[in-house]
Amino acid sequence: xxxKTSIQAVKxxxxxxxxxxxxxxxxxxxxxxxxxxxxYQEWDAPFLETIDLYAAKSGEELVKExxxxxxDRGGDPITxxxxxxxxxxxxxxxxxxxxxxxxxxxxxxxxxxxxxxxxGRSREFFQWNIDLLGVSCPEADGELIAIAATFLxxxxxxxxxxxxxxxxxxxxxxxxxxxxxxxxxxxxxxxxVDRRSKMAPDAWESLALEKGISGGQLAGLKQVLGNYDLxxxxxxxxxxxxxLAALGVSEYVKFxxxxxxxxxxxxxTVFEAFDLSGSVRRAILGGGRYDNLLGDVGGDPLSGVGxxxxxVVIGIILQEKGLLPAFVPSPAPVLVTVFDESLWMNAxxxxxxxxxxxxxxxxxxxxxxxxxxxxxxxxMGIQVVTVVGPDEAANGHVTVxxxxxxxxxxxxxxxxxxxxxxxxxxxxxx
RNA sequence: GCGGGUGUAGCUCAAUGGCAGAGCGCUACACUGUGGAUGUAGUUGUUGUGGGUUCGAGCCCCAUCACCCGCCCCA
Numbered sequence: 202x203x204x205k206t207s208i209q210a211v212k213x214x215x216x217x218x219x220x221x222x223x224x225x226x227x228x229x230x231x232x233x234x235x236x237x238x239x240x241y242q243e244w245d246a247p248f249l250e251t252i253d254l255y256a257a258k259s260g261e262e263l264v265k266e267x268x269x270x271x272x273d274r275g276g277d278p279i280t281x282x283x284x285x286x287x288x289x290x291x292x293x294x295x296x297x298x299x300x301x302x303x304x305x306x307x308x309x310x311x312x313x314x315x316x317x318x319x320x321g322r323s324r325e326f327f328q329w330n331i332d333l334l335g336v337s338c339p340e341a342d343g344e345l346i347a348i349a350a351t352f353l354x355x356x357x358x359x360x361x362x363x364x365x366x367x368x369x370x371x372x373x374x375x376x377x378x379x380x381x382x383x384x385x386x387x388x389x390x391x392x393x394v395d396r397r398s399k400m401a402p403d404a405w406e407s408l409a410l411e412k413g414i415s416g417g418q419l420a421g422l423k424q425v426l427g428n429y430d431l432x433x434x435x436x437x438x439x440x441x442x443x444x445l446a447a448l449g450v451s452e453y454v455k456f457x458x459x460x461x462x463x464x465x466x467x468x469x470t471v472f473e474a475f476d477l478s479g480s481v482r483r484a485i486l487g488g489g490r491y492d493n494l495l496g497d498v499g500g501d502p503l504s505g506v507g508x509x510x511x512x513v514v515i516g517i518i519l520q521e522k523g524l525l526p527a528f529v530p531s532p533a534p535v536l537v538t539v540f541d542e543s544l545w546m547n548a549x550x551x552x553x554x555x556x557x558x559x560x561x562x563x564x565x566x567x568x569x570x571x572x573x574x575x576x577x578x579x580x581m582g583i584q585v586v587t588v589v590g591p592d593e594a595a596n597g598h599v600t601v602x603x604x605x606x607x608x609x610x611x612x613x614x615x616x617x618x619x620x621x622x623x624x625x626x627x628x629x630x631x
Numbered sequence: 632g633c634g635g636g637u638g639u640a641g642c643u644c645a646a647u648g649g650c651a652g653a654g655c656g657c658u659a660c661a662c663u664g665u666g667g668a669u670g671u672a673g674u675u676g677u678u679g680u681g682g683g684u685u686c687g688a689g690c691c692c693c694a695u696c697a698c699c700c701g702c703c704c705c706a
Contacts, residue, residue, distance in 0.1 A: 317704095574665085
């Protein structure tokens with residue numbers, strides 16, 4: 202479509218009109234609440250970093266292909282952060298001796314990745330990151346999964362709608378070894394496992410054979426990937442599921458040997474949440490346990506567990522399921538109308554009196570026909586409208602109308618505040 | 632980087648190569664001191680952009696841009 206302006210928004214960015222902003226703030230609030238319920242502290246890192254920070258640790262593609270890099274005016278290369286973990290590692294290493302471990306930190310902010318925008322993926326997105334650092338037991342993994350489940354529940358997603366699938370890298374390594382897949386081949390096999398759910402079974406099997414997996418190994422692999430009781434052979438997972446039961450979130454969590462996760466740094470528990478009932482096939486959130494967080498930034502070994510959730514996928518899912526609260530643009534519950542030019546200052550004064558009492562009050566910015574002002578109030582989701590016309594002004598009165606039921610009363614000006622509060626309270630009760 | 636699809640009114644979408652339309656919205660009025668309902672009237676276009684074919688192009692062809700869907704990767 203021809204746009205009115207010739208300047209378009211940058212590809213892959215989203216514009217946040219008040220409705221979208223309300224959704225973003227809603228996700229921020231729910232993510233924050235889930236972490237805070239478990240005693241996590243909010244933190245953040247710079248949005249601009251040097252490319253060197255990522256060169257060491259992150260996946261190759263993420264740095265070389267998917268980062269926004271540019272030179273600043275001094276000629277130094279700057280990267281818009283594509284992920285948070287390297288910044289976390291640097292900040293921890295810098296104060297490793299002073300921080301009180303275990304550390305529980307959460308963050309919610311913007312990230313940039315230069316990739317093709319599509320459903321659930323944009324180039325500029327917001328991501329919730331949450332980590333527990335300095336302990337390495339499976340019960341700690343359980344805490345993070347419980348936080349994820351708490352969040353899913355708090356936004357109205359039931360276990361039927363959203364499930365957290367869990368696996369363990371060490372368990373899978375042992376299984377791969379048992380079917381004689383060499384250590385050098387395991388990365389490739391992990392990728393193969395990742396793709397299995399996206400492919401037709403036949404196509405996947407021929408791809409596996411192409412990649413040099415023997416027929417016997419393929420049979421063994423299929424057996425492993427189909428064994429949903431495999432977790433019983435892994436002490437870490439047995440303990441994890443015991444902890445999840447104690448934390449009361451078992452219904453949200455399932456073992457699945459097909460969950461691998463591409464990132465190299467995961468060493469133990471890995472997990473991903475999916476909505477199996479909707480149209481989005483992407484993970485809502487994903488995370489796991491990593492060792493040696495600080496290895497590349499020069500700190501002492503530190504183990505941690507954490508996960509990340511982007512705002513795009515969860516936003517689509519909540520929208521599709523009608524789980525978003527009514528994000529009506531209601532900037533204030535009260536509108537003070539301006540009857541005509543001679544009563545304009547009267548209206549400004551009334552609005553000011555009501556604000557002094559603590560009400561959020563919008564006053565119509567200029568005199569206009571009352572029907573226009575009422576229509577505006579209706580469209581803005583305003584609950585109460587006041588009118589001071591010549592009659593009210595002459596008697597020191599104010600007419601207060603309740604837009605939700607259409608009733609109105611005329612009261613002494615001094616009683617206006619109380620009358621409005623009563624209407625708002627009775628509306629809140631329902 | 633690769634493959635597929637779509638661009639028509641503010642929005643959602645119609646229109647055999649032959650006068651560019653509907654619904655919703657918006658504005659006005661009914662209702663000169665009152666929104667949401669209803670009725671009446673009115674309003675809305677460089678058919679993404681640039682070329683080509685044709686007597687004639689929204690429709691066919693080429694290019695280009697934007698967006699969408701998938702692959703890769705991943706939140």
